[in-house]
Amino acid sequence: xxxxxxxxxxxxxxxxxxxxxxxxxxxxxxxxxxxxxxxxxxxxxxxxxxxxxxxxxxxxxxxxxxxxxxxxxxxxxxxxxxxxxxxxxxxxxxxxxxxxxxxxxxxxxxxxxxxxxxxxxxxxxxxxxxxxxxxxxxxxxxxxxxxxxxxxxxxxxxxxxxxxxxxxxxxxxxxxxxxxxxxxxxxxxxxxxxxxxxxxxxxxxxxxxxxxxxxxxxxxxxxxxxxxxxxxxxxxxxxxxxxxxxxxxxxxxxxxxxxxxxxxxxxxxxxxxxxxxxxxxxxxxxxxxxxxxxxxxxxxxxxxxxxxxxxxxxxxxxxxxxxxxxxxxxxxxxxxxxxxxxxxxxxxxxxxxxxxxxxxxxxxxxxxxxxxxxxxxxxxxxxxxxxxxxxxxxxxxxxxxxxxxxxxxxxxxxxxxxxxxxxxxxxxxxxxxxxxxxxxxxxxxxxxxxxxxxxxxxxxxxxxxxxxxxxxxxxxxxxxxxxxxxxxxxxxxxxxxxxxxx
Amino acid sequence: xxxxxxxxxxxxxxxxxxxxxxxxxxxxxxxxxxxxxxxxxxxxxxxxxxxxxxxxxxxxxxxxxxxxxxxxxxxxxxxxxxxxxxxxxxxxxxxxxxxxxxxxxxxxxxxxxxxxxxxxxxxxxxxxxxxxxxxxxxxxxxxxxxxxxxxxxxxxxxxxxxxxxxxxxxxxxxxxxxxxxxxxxxxxxxxxxxxxxxxxxxxxxxxxxxxxxxxxxxxxxxxxxxxxxxxxxxxxxxxxxxxxxxxxxxxxxxxxxxxxxxxxxxxxxxxxxxxxxxxxxxxxxxxxxxxxxxxxxxxxxxxxxxxxxxxxxxxxxxxxxx
Numbered sequence: 001x002x003x004x005x006x007x008x009x010x011x012x013x014x015x016x017x018x019x020x021x022x023x024x025x026x027x028x029x030x031x032x033x034x035x036x037x038x039x040x041x042x043x044x045x046x047x048x049x050x051x052x053x054x055x056x057x058x059x060x061x062x063x064x065x066x067x068x069x070x071x072x073x074x075x076x077x078x079x080x081x082x083x084x085x086x087x088x089x090x091x092x093x094x095x096x097x098x099x100x101x102x103x104x105x106x107x108x109x110x111x112x113x114x115x116x117x118x119x120x121x122x123x124x125x126x127x128x129x130x131x132x133x134x135x136x137x138x139x140x141x142x143x144x145x146x147x148x149x150x151x152x153x154x155x156x157x158x159x160x161x162x163x164x165x166x167x168x169x170x171x172x173x174x175x176x177x178x179x180x181x182x183x184x185x186x187x188x189x190x191x192x193x194x195x196x197x198x199x200x201x202x203x204x205x206x207x208x209x210x211x212x213x214x215x216x217x218x219x220x221x222x223x224x225x226x227x228x229x230x231x232x233x234x235x236x237x238x239x240x241x242x243x244x245x246x247x248x249x250x251x252x253x254x255x256x257x258x259x260x261x262x263x264x265x266x267x268x269x270x271x272x273x274x275x276x277x278x279x280x281x282x283x284x285x286x287x288x289x290x291x292x293x294x295x296x297x298x299x300x301x302x303x304x305x306x307x308x309x310x311x312x313x314x315x316x317x318x319x320x321x322x323x324x325x326x327x328x329x330x331x332x333x334x335x336x337x338x339x340x341x342x343x344x345x346x347x348x349x350x351x352x353x354x355x356x357x358x359x360x361x362x363x364x365x366x367x368x369x370x371x372x373x374x375x376x377x378x379x380x381x382x383x384x385x386x387x388x389x390x391x392x393x394x395x396x397x398x399x400x401x402x403x404x405x406x407x408x409x410x411x412x413x414x415x416x417x418x419x420x421x422x423x424x425x426x427x428x429x430x431x432x433x434x435x436x437x438x439x440x441x442x443x444x445x446x447x448x449x450x451x452x453x454x455x456x457x458x459x460x461x462x463x464x465x466x467x468x469x470x471x472x473x474x475x476x477x478x479x480x481x482x483x484x485x486x487x488x489x490x491x492x493x494x495x496x497x498x499x500x501x502x
Numbered sequence: 503x504x505x506x507x508x509x510x511x512x513x514x515x516x517x518x519x520x521x522x523x524x525x526x527x528x529x530x531x532x533x534x535x536x537x538x539x540x541x542x543x544x545x546x547x548x549x550x551x552x553x554x555x556x557x558x559x560x561x562x563x564x565x566x567x568x569x570x571x572x573x574x575x576x577x578x579x580x581x582x583x584x585x586x587x588x589x590x591x592x593x594x595x596x597x598x599x600x601x602x603x604x605x606x607x608x609x610x611x612x613x614x615x616x617x618x619x620x621x622x623x624x625x626x627x628x629x630x631x632x633x634x635x636x637x638x639x640x641x642x643x644x645x646x647x648x649x650x651x652x653x654x655x656x657x658x659x660x661x662x663x664x665x666x667x668x669x670x671x672x673x674x675x676x677x678x679x680x681x682x683x684x685x686x687x688x689x690x691x692x693x694x695x696x697x698x699x700x701x702x703x704x705x706x707x708x709x710x711x712x713x714x715x716x717x718x719x720x721x722x723x724x725x726x727x728x729x730x731x732x733x734x735x736x737x738x739x740x741x742x743x744x745x746x747x748x749x750x751x752x753x754x755x756x757x758x759x760x761x762x763x764x765x766x767x768x769x770x771x772x773x774x775x776x777x778x779x780x781x782x783x784x785x786x787x788x789x790x791x792x793x794x795x796x797x798x799x800x801x802x803x804x805x806x807x808x809x810x811x812x813x814x815x816x817x818x819x820x821x822x823x824x
Contacts, residue, residue, distance in 0.1 A: 042534075042535065045535075046535040046564065049535075049544065050559060050562065054559055141695065142695050142696075142698050142699040143699045143700075144699070145696065145699060145700075145701040146685075146696075146701065186568070186569075186656075187656070188656050188686055188688075189656050189657060189686050190656055190657045190658065191603070191656045191657065191658050191659065200567055200568040200571040200572045200575055200605065201567060201568075201572060203567055203568030203569070203571060203572070204566055204567050204568065269692060269695075319695075323691060323695050324691040324711070324712075324714060325689070325691045325692050325695055329534075332534070332535070333535040336535060336537070336540055336541055336544070339541060339790060344713065344714050344789075344790075345714070346691075346712075346713075346714025346715060346718070347714055347715060347718035347720060348714055348717060348718050349714075408564075409564065409565060409566055409567070410563055410564070410565055411565065411567075411572070411576075450686075450688075453686075454685050454686065454687070457650065457683055457684060457685045457686075458650045458683065458685055458701060458702060460647055460650075460683055
């Protein structure tokens with residue numbers, strides 16, 4: 001009951017007019033920032049920190065506003081994924097797989113509605129988890145060592161081949177291209193430069209956001225130019241402007257399954273929302289393998305990763321608040337904000353500044369509701385985007401891409417990198433290779449390598465450490481089961497086909 | 503339709519405003535948002551404006567890359583005479599310069615001032631078998647590969663070097679250094695949580711980021727690498743008291759371009775010194791685990807030069823560079 005009264009006090013803090021207004025502003029700005037390709041939660045929060053300072057906000061108010069921007073970005077990232085096949089931020093890449101095909105089929109409003117509902121369920125699930133179990137779950141993060149992280153990434157890569165409906169070998173090839181790109185830069189363990197060609201600009205490797213904008217947005221423009229040249233211009237059927245309630249809920253149980261998996265990935269520092277979205281998608285695809293049309297616009301293929309990435313973003317707040325360990329890039333920025341407001345996150349935060357923590361949690365509940373209410377009417381607005389002539393839309397995409405990328409590091413070098421990735425993305429598309437696994441390889445590859453290196457530094461080079469912890473063993477067992485099941489299903493399907501043919 | 507384009511128009515204008523920024527003072531944090539350099543720029547920038555020492559809010563620009571090398575190259579090549587600009591740096595940056603990982607040595611910049619310093623500490627979990635620094639050093643002497651130690655930098659970084667300086671003072675040498683198991687994490691907090699989880703046996707890092715774990719009693723400070731005991735933790739002994747004459751500060755300060763006029767340079771030194779003299783700064787510093795220490799102008803120039811030279815020597819002695 002202690003918790004309930006604390007939460008009630010939290011609501012009292014959050015519901016003051018100033019905080020409420022800030023929360024609404026944060027939700028709105030966040031959705032917009034998330035929707036623009038290249039501008040994700042990291043720069044969204046970073047750009048608005050000065051605003052929090054110049055308004056002279058109380059720490060609690062500042063934190064509420066920035067957390068709402070953070071949640072809003074997570075909602076917003078899906079919009080350009082679905083409408084344009086250009087992920088608004090890293091975690092939204094999985095949403096392109098089923099969201100874009102659905103929009104092409106004239107069901108854009110349904111896809112946006114499903115994802116809005118999924119985002120709401122995922123984020124609310126995570127906020128409830130944060131309310132009830134934060135201090136307890138922080139312990140889980142403590143006992144998850146480098147070898148266990150490595151096992152988690154092995155699981156991700158073992159299942160990567162199955163994420164697209166096309167040739168699994170091409171998908172694997174794409175993931176390996178991503179892994180290779182991830183090796184560029186300073187080796188974190190020793191500080192040695194790898195494949196940098198002597199350029200300081202490559203010391204930190206390729207920024208995944210720059211790669212995403214290049215691969216998806218710039219290559220989209222190139223593909224468009226080619227189509228215009230060949231005289232092909234196809235209008236997308238518009239469909240209904242606002243979805244029916246029944247369609248909104250067609251994600252079904254995928255919403256909840258995605259939430260659980262995403263939340264678990266979120267509380268592990270470092271893994272974060274991208275892994276959450278990916279794991280949720282993979283699991284959902286396996287779960288509904290029999291009747292699913294994944295990759296061609298399955299509602300569950302939108303619901304699961306969206307619930308997953310929103311649950312993960314909520315989950316990532318747990319290690320940030322209780323341990324001072326950011327679970328994702330954005331929480332790292334928020335951590336910096338807390339510290340500059342003279343608040344030390346860590347094991348004592350809940351005891352020392354309960355009004356801040358519970359005010360924040362209450363604000364997150366309110367933000368979720370506000371985001372859902374705000375997002376449903378906005379669907380009508382965003383679906384109109386498809387009726388915009390392409391010659392208006394495409395220059396706009398180019399402009400936003402350049403602005404977004406430049407705002408990250410203020411370097412023209414990154415703009416060249418972005419264009420380079422655009423050309424690579426165009427070539428890969430022409431070869432029928434999916435771009436999503438390239439990004440997954442890049443995003444997860446670096447973490448996978450770092451954790452392998454850490455595990456081996458701890459054991460002094462003895463590989464046995466990788467299979468000596470019960471958590472790692474459990475993860476390997478799950479991976480083996482998933483792979484075994486996949487082979488068994490493929491084998492059965494082939495036999496059935498043969499029987500039907502003979 | 504019109505509504506939509508208005509919406510996007512507003513977003514773009516607003517974005518470009520925040521990208522292009524005003525012409526007023528600018529602070530480059532040569533790292534992603536969220537790190538120590540970002541903190542230095544944002545905190546000092548905010549205080550400079552709050553205390554009306556600059557006319558407009560200080561624009562913070564994140565320019566990550568090569569542990570500060572990208573920003574160093576940029577200032578050197580195109581903003582060497584920009585008196586509105588300062589760049590955050592610390593001992594970590596000087597370590598990189600000393601090891602030849604920047605495009606030039608310290609002489610190409612004008613070093614403005616340091617305003618505070620973080621203190622290196624050696625930490626163990628609360629129920630560790632090591633009760634004193636002696637216990638830990640004895641274990642390392644017996645078998646340098648006996649325990650895994652973690653920190654926020656890679657091998658050869660400042661956290662690692664401080665540990666090896668202790669080992670050197672304790673009489674270990676060349677080959678032993680390479681046998682000490684060193685594990686890099688992305689920050690002090692991850693290193694400490696992994697130590698609490700039993701993955702490593704000790705941590706060498708800055709106190710500021712992880713002070714909460716000391717207060718909560720989850721970890722103990724075996725040694726503070728400072729001249730005197732840390733005011734916030736008077737019970738924690740220094741390495742000096744325990745017979746190993748090693749200090750390892752991580753100061754926070756600023757440089758500006760090498761061709762900035764004497765006027766522009768001393769304007770920055772004065773502004774920062776006036777800021778340093780306020781109670782406001784002392785409180786902020788202490789709340790963030792920093793010890794307020796002032797070195798500015800010529801004194802700071804000389805200090806950075808010395809430190810870089812000293813760091814190069816240490817790095818050679820412990821085999822990080824040739």
